[in-house]
Amino acid sequence: MDAPRPERLTDAALADALRRGGLRLTRPRRAVHAALRDLGGHRSADEVHAALAAAGTRVSRMTVYNALADLLRAGVVQRADAGPGRALFEAGAAWHHHLLCRTCGGIEDVPCVRGRRPCLSLPAAFGRAEEAQVIFRGVCRRCLEGERRKRR
Amino acid sequence: MDAPRPERLTDAALADALRRGGLRLTRPRRAVHAALRDLGGHRSADEVHAALAAAGTRVSRMTVYNALADLLRAGVVQRADAGPGRALFEAGAAWHHHLLCRTCGGIEDVPCVRGRRPCLSLPAAFGRAEEAQVIFRGVCRRCLEGERRKRR
DNA sequence: TTGTTGATTGGACAATGTCCAATATACCGC
DNA sequence: GCGGTATATTGGACATTGTCCAATCAACAA
Known part of the structure; x- marks a missing residue:
């Protein structure tokens, strides 16, 4: 019943996944992916934003929303359907x-x-x-x- | 593929469903249930509120939220899971x-x-x-x- | 290294849902 | 039918979540 550990993507693999969709590997996108993976579980955009801020990584809220949407399209992040309310994301495929x-x-x-x-x-x-x-x-x-x- | 027509509950049946959960049959609850049934499809609380307002039935927004939650517990209304965002309700069981x-x-x-x-x-x-x-x-x-x- | 194109920023905004105390109403017993 | 009482409604303030925009910045191809 342990949570499956999200695989640890190398930068190259992450860049690959992004580029397949015509997206660039940027510092914020890397940070958002790492934060989501390290937090584990099911997290909202603002939780990720707060975690980054707490770690001293200044990224705008809008960028976190964008990055999550992009990582979702790239297939390295998933949305966890959990009924209405805020959207929850988790690392892994x-x-x-x-x-x-x-x-x-x-x-x-x-x-x-x-x-x-x-x-x-x-x-x-x-x-x-x-x-x-x-x-x-x-x-x-x-x-x-x-x-x-x-x-x- | 036609949408199944939600059954038309009598007041007595609606009252019964509510009372089984210790709830009263009030004018707003009746109005919310009827509005949702007549609108058909999947509707948000504010859509129901707007429909009631348009029909001249003055009900506070909070009451619509409460009524939908109560009708849900009573089993005469369902929540349509459709991913994150606003909650959607539909009449029927x-x-x-x-x-x-x-x-x-x-x-x-x-x-x-x-x-x-x-x-x-x-x-x-x-x-x-x-x-x-x-x-x-x-x-x-x-x-x-x-x-x-x-x-x- | 430089240019081009895509990404980030931050502030303002809209939408959705929740909290509260005061008031009104459904419904029980008589 | 008539109160009394517990439950429901009201309306306004508020928090949270997500989106829009134009100006600035940075990735990456040549």
Whole structure:
């Protein structure tokens, strides 16, 4: 149940991923990617911005938003669907889903049985699905064990 | 592919659903439910608020937010997961999923093969899933046909 | 090294959702 | 039907999130 460690991209690999989309490897983009990877888990743009500021890296808020969108297009960052509200990002490229715990409010990664998109098919009558993100809502393992312990 | 028409709840049925959760049937709650049902599709709280205002029904914005949350708990309204941003609601209780079209930006309902929650199971090692919402991203039928027509 | 093109900056702005105390109303028992 | 009481509504202030813009800066190809 440990969070999968996001792979550590070399600068060259990051530059490659960006350039495939006609994007440059800039200092802010490198910093945003590293911050997201080092923070781990599911983070909002402003969390990344705050982490960079705390580390003494001055980057404008707009740039963080832009960089995350660019890294997303480049495929080295993913958006974690977790319902409405602010957008959450995470480093890494492995396709997976999420469990939202209604007890602790946490988000757990759930590996995708297929591991690549789209993992579920859509009846052709509706159109073409390029990806299928599943949001499980319920109670995470940790909280479930907490409940059980209390009940005794 | 027509949108399923949301069932028309009688006041008694609506009151029943609310009271099961210790909630009262109030004029604003009735108005919000009717507005959402009559608008059809996937609507934000402020869209419902605007529709009510346009129809001459004065209800405070806060009340619309509260009413939608209450109707959601009562099970007569659902939240349509459509990624980050504002929350979208729709009338009705039948469990289903959504296809987000990246061409036109629209949201299509996709019936759930099981029709009730949870339609997908979660490996027990992760916890208990009470519901599983699938977000398909791709191209809707209408846009797919548009593409095909242009290519000729 | 230099020029060109794309990226960053920072401030202003819009949209969405939440908090609060005062007031109004649904609904229970009579 | 008539209160009494717990619940709901109100409206304004506020926080958070994300976007827009023109001026400046920097990546990278030649």
